[in-house]
Amino acid sequence: MDTPNRQDFHKPRIGAELTLDRMAEKRADRAWIEQRLANKTSRFLLFVDLSLAVDSDADQDNTKLRWLTAGQIEQLGADLNDTYLLGCNPDGQAIFAASLSEAQASAAPGGKEALKPLVDLRSLAVQGALPDAELSLVGMGRALAAWHVSSKCCGRCGGYTRVNDAGWQRKCRACGQEVYPRSDPAIIVLITDGTRCLLGHHKRYTHKFYSTLAGFVEPGEDFEGCVRREMREETGVTIGQVTYMASQPWPFPHLMMVGCWAQALTTELTLEEEELHDARWFTREEVKMMMEEKHPEGFTVPGPHSIAYALIKSFADQPA
Ligand SMILES: [Zn+2]
Incomplete structure (x- = not known):
């Protein structure tokens, strides 16, 4: 699998560098x-x-x-x-x-x-x-x-918590437990068989919108293991090499998206239909048309604020 150069990776608009000092x-x-x-x-x-x-x-x-x-x-x-x-x-x-x-x-x-x-x-x-x-x-x-x-109540004793450290901690008024703002890790994956990439259409998406596939990291699991498990569960595809590309803080509500490229060892699809309405293999030409909203069937991809777009763009930009 020829992965793109990480230096060339498009920086998603949400998660771009801040101009202020966090102090x-x-x-x-x-x-x-x-x-x-x-x-x-x-x-x-x-x-x-x-x-x-x-x-x-x-x-x-x-x-x-x-x-x-x-x-x-x-x-x-x-x-x-x-x-x-x-x-x-x-x-x-x-x-x-x-x-x-x-x-x-x-x-x-x-x-x-x-x-x-x-x-x-x-x-x-x-x-x-x-x-x-x-x-x-x-x-x-x-x-x-x-x-x-x-986080208004304490996870340990159920007591009320109060804001501390200018919003960067909460402390339980009853038992004193301190909790800190969290980011929940999730993987987001560009799966490729070398010439095509696999994009999915979720039930919650608007019509004809296809994106990279994603899933939550479970306790005891590393990112690579999560990519292999989630992609097998959702699409039936067996994944080989997994390469980290970039990450994006995704504030809905407080996720950390870990963007990867993944090599497909198999291409037959068995979809988990509860979540995934459709998934298809798209060529670079098709993906470019989707990015420009010129695909003959009207398929589109996410906008440049998201790491999904960055992953899809990195595939489209590769030489055929
Ligand atoms: Zn407590």
């Missing part, structure tokens, strides 16, 4: 965090039920990040102690994220109006309105907010 060494410094919260230049991204408050015109064109002040965040009912430090810009400006439920935010005076419009990160990514670094910053905030939403 990890300052998160537990409460006095410093309080100074940043009180500083007039500090700004906040607001997530409401994990959708982002943005600025855009009536047609929802020209979408921009909406930067709120500490005062505006408090007016919407958020406790500044429950906000998360995303980092500092090169000029020292601190960037935080706040997360509210729609019920909380709309109960505040003027809250309903202040929330419009709210956009999900997937839509923002598909629209392509934001620079890559901003899209990645929103992804970081969304993954962190999603972890907080699902």
Whole structure:
């Protein structure tokens, strides 16, 4: 299997390099965090039920990040102690994220109006309105907010937890257990028999949309073992060599996608139909047409915000 050069690999838009410093060494410094919260230049991204408050015109064109002040965040009912430090810009400006439920935010005076419009990160990514670094910053905030939403109670004793370390830890009020933001590993795989690649159509996808196959890493399993097991279960294909290509933080809710190329030793398909509606072998020519939305049967592939696109592109770009 001739794998592409990792240096040439397309960098997905979500997961692109951030332009801010995460300031990890300052998160537990409460006095410093309080100074940043009180500083007039500090700004906040607001997530409401994990959708982002943005600025855009009536047609929802020209979408921009909406930067709120500490005062505006408090007016919407958020406790500044429950906000998360995303980092500092090169000029020292601190960037935080706040997360509210729609019920909380709309109960505040003027809250309903202040929330419009709210956009999900997937839509923002598909629209392509934001620079890559901003899209990645929103992804970081969304993954962190999603972890907080699902970590309000202690997994050990069931007690309530509270935000610690500027959003990078939660601590149980009852037993003191500390928990940290998590990323769940999943593999995503470009399977090739040398001249074709295998793409699947999931039941949850819109019509004629084909993508690389993916699966969750189980306890006690390495990435290569996960690729071989998942691909055998989903497609019946036996996998030989597995090569790591790149990774992508995927904030739905907080996955770490591990992108691999995998060599197919067999090509006959036995689909796990509960999940996978269809899977097919596509030639490079077909894949190029799908990327350009010119396939005669109308088949398409994911957009450039995803590592799925990067894997598919790396196959399409190889010399025939
Ligand atoms: Zn506890």
